[in-house]
Amino acid sequence: xxxxxxxxxxxxxxxxxxxxxxxxxxxxxxxxxxxxxxxxxxxxxxxxxxxxxxxxxxxxxxxxxxxxxxxxxxxxxxxxxxxxxxxxxxxxxxxxxxxxxxxxxxxxxxxxxxxxxxxxxxxxxxxxxxxxxxxxxxxxxxxxxxxxxxxxxxxxxxxxxxxxxxxxxxxxxxxxxxxxxxxxxxxxxxxxxxxxxxxxxxxxxxxxxxxxxxxxxxxxxxxxxxxxxxxxxxxxxxxxxxxxxxxxxxxxxxxxxxxxxxxxxxxxxxxxxxxxxxxxxxxxxxxxxxxxxxxxxxxxxxxxxxxxxxxxxxxxxxxxxxxxxxxxxxxxxxxxxxxxxxxxxxxxxxxxxxxxxxxxxxxxxxxxxxxxxxxxxxxxxxxxxxxxxxxxxxxxxxxxxxxxxxxxxxxxxxxxxxxxxxxxxxxxxxxxxxxxxxxxxxxxxxxxxxxxxxxxxxxxxxxxxxxxxxxxxxxxxxxxxxxxxxxxxxxxxxxxxxxxxxxxxxxxxxxxxxxxxxxxxxxxxxxxxxxxxxxxxxxxxxxxxxxxxxxxxxxxxxxxxxxxxxxxxxxxxxxxxxxxxxxxxxxxxxxxxxxxxxxxxxxxxxxxxxxxxxxxxxxxxxxxxxxxxxxxxxxxxxxxxxxxxxxxxxxxxxxxxxxxxxxxxxxxxxxxxxxxxxxxxxxxxxxxxxxxxxxxxxxxxxxxxxxxxxxxxxxxxxxxxxxxxxxxxxxxxxxxxxxxxxxxxxxxxxxxxxxxxxxxxxxxxxxxxxxxxxxxxxxxxxxxxxxxxxx
Numbered sequence: 001x002x003x004x005x006x007x008x009x010x011x012x013x014x015x016x017x018x019x020x021x022x023x024x025x026x027x028x029x030x031x032x033x034x035x036x037x038x039x040x041x042x043x044x045x046x047x048x049x050x051x052x053x054x055x056x057x058x059x060x061x062x063x064x065x066x067x068x069x070x071x072x073x074x075x076x077x078x079x080x081x082x083x084x085x086x087x088x089x090x091x092x093x094x095x096x097x098x099x100x101x102x103x104x105x106x107x108x109x110x111x112x113x114x115x116x117x118x119x120x121x122x123x124x125x126x127x128x129x130x131x132x133x134x135x136x137x138x139x140x141x142x143x144x145x146x147x148x149x150x151x152x153x154x155x156x157x158x159x160x161x162x163x164x165x166x167x168x169x170x171x172x173x174x175x176x177x178x179x180x181x182x183x184x185x186x187x188x189x190x191x192x193x194x195x196x197x198x199x200x201x202x203x204x205x206x207x208x209x210x211x212x213x214x215x216x217x218x219x220x221x222x223x224x225x226x227x228x229x230x231x232x233x234x235x236x237x238x239x240x241x242x243x244x245x246x247x248x249x250x251x252x253x254x255x256x257x258x259x260x261x262x263x264x265x266x267x268x269x270x271x272x273x274x275x276x277x278x279x280x281x282x283x284x285x286x287x288x289x290x291x292x293x294x295x296x297x298x299x300x301x302x303x304x305x306x307x308x309x310x311x312x313x314x315x316x317x318x319x320x321x322x323x324x325x326x327x328x329x330x331x332x333x334x335x336x337x338x339x340x341x342x343x344x345x346x347x348x349x350x351x352x353x354x355x356x357x358x359x360x361x362x363x364x365x366x367x368x369x370x371x372x373x374x375x376x377x378x379x380x381x382x383x384x385x386x387x388x389x390x391x392x393x394x395x396x397x398x399x400x401x402x403x404x405x406x407x408x409x410x411x412x413x414x415x416x417x418x419x420x421x422x423x424x425x426x427x428x429x430x431x432x433x434x435x436x437x438x439x440x441x442x443x444x445x446x447x448x449x450x451x452x453x454x455x456x457x458x459x460x461x462x463x464x465x466x467x468x469x470x471x472x473x474x475x476x477x478x479x480x481x482x483x484x485x486x487x488x489x490x491x492x493x494x495x496x497x498x499x500x501x502x503x504x505x506x507x508x509x510x511x512x513x514x515x516x517x518x519x520x521x522x523x524x525x526x527x528x529x530x531x532x533x534x535x536x537x538x539x540x541x542x543x544x545x546x547x548x549x550x551x552x553x554x555x556x557x558x559x560x561x562x563x564x565x566x567x568x569x570x571x572x573x574x575x576x577x578x579x580x581x582x583x584x585x586x587x588x589x590x591x592x593x594x595x596x597x598x599x600x601x602x603x604x605x606x607x608x609x610x611x612x613x614x615x616x617x618x619x620x621x622x623x624x625x626x627x628x629x630x631x632x633x634x635x636x637x638x639x640x641x642x643x644x645x646x647x648x649x650x651x652x653x654x655x656x657x658x659x660x661x662x663x664x665x666x667x668x669x670x671x672x673x674x675x676x677x678x679x680x681x682x683x684x685x686x687x688x689x690x691x692x693x694x695x696x697x698x699x700x701x702x703x704x705x706x707x708x709x710x711x712x713x714x715x716x717x718x719x720x721x722x723x724x725x726x727x728x729x730x731x732x733x734x735x736x737x738x739x740x741x742x743x744x745x746x747x748x749x750x751x752x753x754x755x756x757x758x759x760x761x762x763x764x765x766x767x768x769x770x771x772x773x774x775x776x777x778x779x780x781x782x783x784x785x786x787x788x789x790x791x
Contacts, residue, residue: 007078007098011040013091027078027100029071040096045069045076050148051127052082059084059092064129068098077101118219121205124212126150126171138198138219151217170202171215178204178212184222197226231396234262238400243407246414248276252295255378255404260298263393263400264380266306266360269296271368271376273314275412289316290327292376300384306358308350323377326365330374332398333365334389355381362388366397370405375412378404418447420481434461437731438469438547439602439660442635444643446655448479448608456483456538457606457656458491462498465774465783467547467665467731470498473559473604473658474540486536489518490582494542501774504542504555505591508579511540512557515583537583541604547665548729550598555591557582560610563603563624564596569631571603573621598664601635603628608653609646620646635659665731675724675738677717685713685726689736696730700789704767705736708784711760712738715746720779733769733785741779 007027010019020035028043035043045067048056055062062082070076078098085093112119118135120128131139131146139146151167170181183200199222205214242254252269259267270292294309309315317323326333337360354360360383368376378401382389441461456476464470472494476487493514497507519536541562543554554562554574558581565571579589603624610620627645628638639657647655671692675685686706693702709726716724720740729735746761764771764784771784 009035009040009096010085011094011096013087013093015039015041017043018093024098027098028068028076034071043068047144049129049144051123051129054127054148056082056094059094066098120146120151120217122151122171122215122217124175124214126168126175126215129214135219167200174202174204174215175212178206178210180204196221196223198222227392230262231392234258234396235399235403237262238403242400242404243410246411248408248411248415249295251404251407251411252376255400256296256298259378259380259397259400260300263397264364264382265384266299266301266304266358266381267297267378268294268307268309269368269376269378269404270315271295271408272374275375275408289319290374291316295376301358306354306360306381306383308354317377322363323365323379326367327374327377330367330369332367332394332401334391334394335363335365336388337361337363359383364389364394364397366394366401368401368405368408370402370409373409375405375408417481434463435732436461436463436467436469437663437665438463438467438545439471439662440635441661442639442659444639444655444657446608446643446647446651448651448654456487457608457654458487459604459656459658460491460494461658461660462495464498464544465501465735465772465785466737466781467729467735469545469547469660471543471545471602471604471658471660472498472540473606473656474538475559475606475608475654475656477537479654486518486538490514490538490540494540498542499772501772503591504544504553505579505589507542508540508555508557508582508589512580512582512585512589516585519583537581539581539607543602543604545596545602545660545662547663548670550596550662550664551593552596552602552662553591553593555579555589557589560605560607560621562605563628565601565603565628565630567597567599567631569629571625571628573625596662598662600662601628601638602658602660602662603642604658604660606654606656608651608655609642609657611653612646612648613652614648635661665729669730671728673726675713675716675726677722677724679714679717682710682713682717685709689726689728692728698730698734698789701734701786704786705734707767708736708764708786709738711764712736712782712784715760715782716740716742719744719746723778730788732788734788735783735785737781737783739776739779739781743775743779745773745775745780746782 007024008019008021009017009024012018017035017038017040020030020032024035025031030043041048048066049064052062052064052066061084062080064080066078066080068076068078077100079101080096080098083095083097085095087093112130113132115132116134118132118138120131120135123129128147128149128151131143135146136143151171167183167185170183173179174181181202183202185198185200186195199220201218201220203216203218204212205216207213238258241258243251244254245251248271252271256267256269273291273293276293276295291314293314294307294311297304297307297311299306317327319325319328322333322335337355360381362382364380366378366380367374368378378397380389380397439461443459445457445459456478457474458476459473460470462470462472472491474487474490474494476483476490478486490511493511494507497510502510515536515538539556539558539560541554541556541559543552543562545552554576556576557579559578561573561576561578563571564574574592574594576592577590580587605624610624611617612620615623623646624642627642630638633641638659642657643655671688673685673688675681686709689705689709690699690702693699693705705728713724713726716738720742722741723739724741725737725739727735727737727739729737761771768784768786771782773780773782
């Protein structure tokens with residue numbers, strides 16, 4: 001009970017005091033005669049709260065604080081209870097009791113009022129009955145205008161305050177269930193330049209029995225926490241959006257998009273022209289102005305009307321301008337645009353005019369630097385957003401620029417390395433099919449478009465002795481310049497081994513040893529390098545086709561099986577023994593031989609053609625077989641059809657495809673004779689050769705051919721053994737071959753002045769385009785080629 005006890009009074013329907021207790025006299029100082037008959041409202045220092053007025057109109061009981069005026073003029077705070085009574089004539093009367101709050105209660109009220117956290121109390125109907133000073137400041141209205149209103153209503157009770165939509169449902173949930181409910185809202189307080197984020201806590205107020213009697217609303221300004229979360233979310237999003245491709249231009253566009261979505265109203269990204277050209281970046285600006293190229297720009301306005309430089313155009317920034325200063329210092333700069341006419345930012349009348357026309361008021365210049373190199377500059381501006389950039393925005397822009405700069409530099413390095421690898425690979429792959437008559441060829445090479453870079457796929461067509469041809473396709477494990485360089489070394493090795501006419505299985509065995517040696521030659525530093533591709537490995541397929549016998553021998557080392565399309569147009573995979581990939585070592589390879597009808601087509605390929613993330617290997621092989629079916633179709637068209645059928649626009653691995661249509665040498669273009677081991681037969685062998693040349697109308701070649709036949713047959717009779725065979729082949733060149741049963745390879749030697757022999761092979765080498773020997777199953781064959789005389 002208060003220090004003055006309980007004051008009581010009665011008020012009639014007209015609002016006049018009709019009874020006044022001694023307690024009321026002690027509390028307010030008025031005597032009985034001074035009050036009875038007066039209006040009760042005259043005793044109040046402030047008007048009744050709206051909630052009290054609404055209860056008096058019903059009528060219904062009401063309880064709450066009021067401010068009365070003492071007889072001597074000072075204010076008195078009272079806890080008032082109003083109880084409706086029914087008079088003798090049926091009119092409404094009121095019995096009032098009031099107490100002065102205890103000191104603890106006053107302290108609680110003062111604490112509530114002076115607490116810096118906005119707080120408001122609501123009754124069971126959701127009407128405000130009290131609000132502290134902090135709430136008055138946030139809402140921009142005195143307490144008397146807030147009382148009796150629902151959450152979020154303005155003074156007129158009709159218009160909702162923006163940011164509080166949907167709050168009514170949360171209030172009703174709390175009053176109905178008694179469960180605390182959080183709520184988030186945005187609100188701009190009077191006099192504030194920006195909106196604030198508020199975390200609103202709605203808590204039920206319960207009596208001793210646990211029944212909900214009202215609700216407490218407390219609001220915490222969570223703007224800084226919200227902005228921090230937004231910055232973290234933006235940085236996380238930028239990690240997913242910026243650098244999605246290894247394309248310099250696209251990375252710049254992604255930076256502009258992220259900044260325009262979350263940070264600025266207008267964004268431009270200028271990269272150094274040298275960076276876009278794939279050259280090295282500059283450590284810092286020199287005396288000469290840096291040349292930029294407008295790479296990307298984004299705006300909240302359609303068409304980026306703020307921009308005065310179109311995308312793709314070259315330009316510079318004045319050294320004294322904010323962008324120039326940012327480039328010089330290497331740090332981001334923040335500027336408020338107060339005086340456009342005197343602003344050095346613009347650097348040109350067009351830029352100054354754009355700033356003025358669009359109302360740009362705040363700007364940032366942020367250099368793009370990575371690994372100590374300047375790559376470009378981003379400029380961010382605000383004109384539709386009223387709030388200027390702050391230091392937090394500057395730090396965020398620097399972080400985004402740093403991340404984008406690393407991605408730009410990675411893309412630049414990748415583009416440069418890819419260009420080098422492509423150029424290297426183009427220089428190593430055959431540019432045109434070599435002159436040979438055994439097969440008609442067509443080929444395609446498609447580099448990968450993924451971050452992995454250029455691979456080590458290759459193919460080759462190698463003319464061999466005896467009108468034969470070697471066909472090879474291979475794939476080095478890994479990507480990049482290292483894989484391309486390894487591919488070049490293996491391709492050279494295959495050509496060297498093919499020149500000595502090794503059988504396919506023997507060639508792959510030698511190639512396997514070479515791969516093992518290449519791997520062992522790698523230094524410890526290379527082996528420990530994180531970017532090193534690891535152990536060297538490769539797959540390869542090597543085939544030799546003979547148009548005279550129309551037979552093909554073939555072996556493969558871990559490579560996909562080739563396809564043979566017969567003259568009838570049916571395509572089938574060849575059932576070849578599969579050897580281990582190159583680089584395993586210690587395991588054998590096996591050669592398969594088979595007859596090939598004239599006009600058949602071999603299809604050699606690498607696994608990038610048939611393997612893809614969206615399909616399995618069996619499906620890829622089936623699609624390849626279907627694309628190769630058909631007859632009388634040019635090989636070039638077949639290549640295009642295969643690539644259209646199996647490849648996407650951006651293949652994930654390199655692809656090499658080689659098609660070879662077999663030809664056959666007719667019997668009238670080959671002449672073969674058995675030679676007895678008798679020196680007397682050498683002259684007859686020369687005559688047989690001359691007669692054949694006459695039949696082919698190649699008499700002009702008779703002199704050289706006689707010399708070649710005489711030397712090779714004589715050597716076979718003298719140093720070789722039976723059976724001996726002489727063969728002439730008319731292809732693109734005139735080929736002379738002599739076979740014997742000896743496995744000893746011939747070699748040239750320097751003859752002394754008085755030696756009777758030793759000059760034959762030297763003469764053969766001087767008079768022919770090329771000559772050599774190859775081992776056969778029964779011995780060896782020595783051959784020599786000479787150009788056909790003009791017909």
